[in-house]
Amino acid sequence: MPSLEDELFPSTPGKFKIDRANTMNRQFHRCFASTSTMFLWALFLVALTASYLSFQSFVYTGSRYFTASWGGIQWEQQIRHSAQIHRSNGMSVLVTGAAGFVGSHVSLALKKRGDGVVGIDNFNNYYDPSLKRARKSLLNNQGIFIVEGDINDARLIAKLFDTVAFTHVMHLAAQAGVRYAMENPHSYVHSNIAGLVTLLEACKSANPQPSVVWASSSSVYGLNEKVPFSETDRTDQPASLYAATKKAGEEITHTYNHIYGLSITGLRFFTVYGPWGRPDMAYFSFTRNILQGKPITVYRGKDRADLARDFTFIDDIVKGCVGSLDTSGKSTGSGGKKRGPAPYRIFNLGNTSPVTVPTLVSILERHLKVKAKRKFVDMPGNGDVPFTHANISLAQRELGYKPTTDLATGLKKFVKWYLSYYGYNHGKDVN
Numbered sequence: 093m094p095s096l097e098d099e100l101f102p103s104t105p106g107k108f109k110i111d112r113a114n115t116m117n118r119q120f121h122r123c124f125a126s127t128s129t130m131f132l133w134a135l136f137l138v139a140l141t142a143s144y145l146s147f148q149s150f151v152y153t154g155s156r157y158f159t160a161s162w163g164g165i166q167w168e169q170q171i172r173h174s175a176q177i178h179r180s181n182g183m184s185v186l187v188t189g190a191a192g193f194v195g196s197h198v199s200l201a202l203k204k205r206g207d208g209v210v211g212i213d214n215f216n217n218y219y220d221p222s223l224k225r226a227r228k229s230l231l232n233n234q235g236i237f238i239v240e241g242d243i244n245d246a247r248l249i250a251k252l253f254d255t256v257a258f259t260h261v262m263h264l265a266a267q268a269g270v271r272y273a274m275e276n277p278h279s280y281v282h283s284n285i286a287g288l289v290t291l292l293e294a295c296k297s298a299n300p301q302p303s304v305v306w307a308s309s310s311s312v313y314g315l316n317e318k319v320p321f322s323e324t325d326r327t328d329q330p331a332s333l334y335a336a337t338k339k340a341g342e343e344i345t346h347t348y349n350h351i352y353g354l355s356i357t358g359l360r361f362f363t364v365y366g367p368w369g370r371p372d373m374a375y376f377s378f379t380r381n382i383l384q385g386k387p388i389t390v391y392r393g394k395d396r397a398d399l400a401r402d403f404t405f406i407d408d409i410v411k412g413c414v415g416s417l418d419t420s421g422k423s424t425g426s427g428g429k430k431r432g433p434a435p436y437r438i439f440n441l442g443n444t445s446p447v448t449v450p451t452l453v454s455i456l457e458r459h460l461k462v463k464a465k466r467k468f469v470d471m472p473g474n475g476d477v478p479f480t481h482a483n484i485s486l487a488q489r490e491l492g493y494k495p496t497t498d499l500a501t502g503l504k505k506f507v508k509w510y511l512s513y514y515g516y517n518h519g520k521d522v523n
């Protein structure tokens with residue numbers, strides 16, 4: 093049975109063990125023989141600890157200061173310039189997630205008609221950040237400034253509101269993706285719950301308060317079987333953590349409307365697709381794989397039923413977002429105090445004509461002129477729902493929302509963009 097000493101010095105032969113112990117004992121006695129030496133040692137250790145702690149705090153403060161990529165007179169000027177309104181009765185909008193798919197499109201549309209736009213985006217690497225950078229360049233060229241930062245950074249958000257009296261916030265920053273929630277659940281809580289609250293805190297305290305329009309999701313309908321989905325249908329059976337955080341967002345925004353008088357509009361987007369889209373989504377990854385000659389996985393539901401989505405083209409979604417901003421009504425509070433009731437609205441923004449996933453693949457094959465290698469797999473229990481289908485009559489009535497792009501037409505535009513952006517041989521082994 094090896095002794096403790098054997099374990100600490102496993103390869104030391106017995107004789108040396110005793111010698112080493114004796115030597116250590118002698119050294120110990122020599123060093124700490126007198127009380128005064130011990131006192132000096134203690135003093136030295138205390139001084140060492142104190143200097144280490146103060147160095148740590150210097151490094152922390154310093155790194156916070158040196159890594160801040162925002163602030164300063166020039167930065168404020170850029171923000172104010174970007175927020176300038178160039179039409180009568182225009183608005184100045186803070187767009188969160190501005191380098192994202194929907195965020196970049198909405199920002200451009202607002203800027204084009206003369207509204208002031210300031211973007212914020214954290215450029216995270218959930219999908220290829222170079223695509224976000226490319227969208228940012230596009231926006232910069234149109235005079236839109238994008239702040240690189242996180243909506244969880246309360247100081248940054250407060251600074252933005254100090255710099256510009258935003259009339260509206262278009263909140264599109266989020267952790268998207270239904271299935272990724274099983275891999276990285278905390279990123280959903282971070283962005284879709286904590287980030288949302290940080291943003292709403294800033295909105296509530298702003299004077300004047302902005303009106304808030306934000307992205308909820310069709311996924312809140314979860315396992316609901318009644319079709320088409322209407323805003324009054326039950327939304328208490330989410331099938332994924334993503335859906336649960338979006339549903340939580342609807343409840344959280346309701347409390348800010350109720351307590352602080354913030355005008356809130358939540359938009360339930362239905363599987364948005366189009367040029368400059370998200371590479372994690374099926375239509376995008378299918379396109380990449382088809383062109384690269386790789387197989388695509390097509391999920392099937394119970395009894396091998398095809399899955400279906402109410403795919404909605406980006407231009408239609410942009411119209412719904414802009415219509416929501418235009419009709420949002422004012423927040424009533426100021427400086428954190430409610431002065432009266434404010435609008436609280438929720439709308440479906442879908443296309444009203446679901447298409448099955450195999451049909452989506454056939455359309456892509458036609459546009460790409462390449463055959464797909466389909467691999468059918470039973471839908472894994474990872475948060476997916478079998479179908480979505482929007483009833484949009486409320487949005488039609490209140491926002492004038494009227495989608496005009498069918499899936500074949502929208503995918504044609506997507507494929508055209510994809511080929512011009514990546515080319516035919518992107519990621520293909522050309523040897």
Ligand SMILES: O=C(O)[C@H]1O[C@H](OP(=O)(O)OP(=O)(O)OC[C@H]2O[C@@H](n3ccc(=O)[nH]c3=O)[C@H](O)[C@@H]2O)[C@H](O)[C@@H](O)[C@H]1O
Binds near residue numbers: 372
């Ligand atoms: O409306 C929403 O609220 C959500 O829309 C989008 O989610 P989904 O509708 O799930 O889109 P998407 O991933 O493109 O899968 C489409 C279909 O392809 C099937 N699918 C998917 C991947 C695959 O490899 N195979 C497959 O068959 C899959 O089973 C599904 O039937 C957004 O990503 C999400 O952020 C949120 O905004």
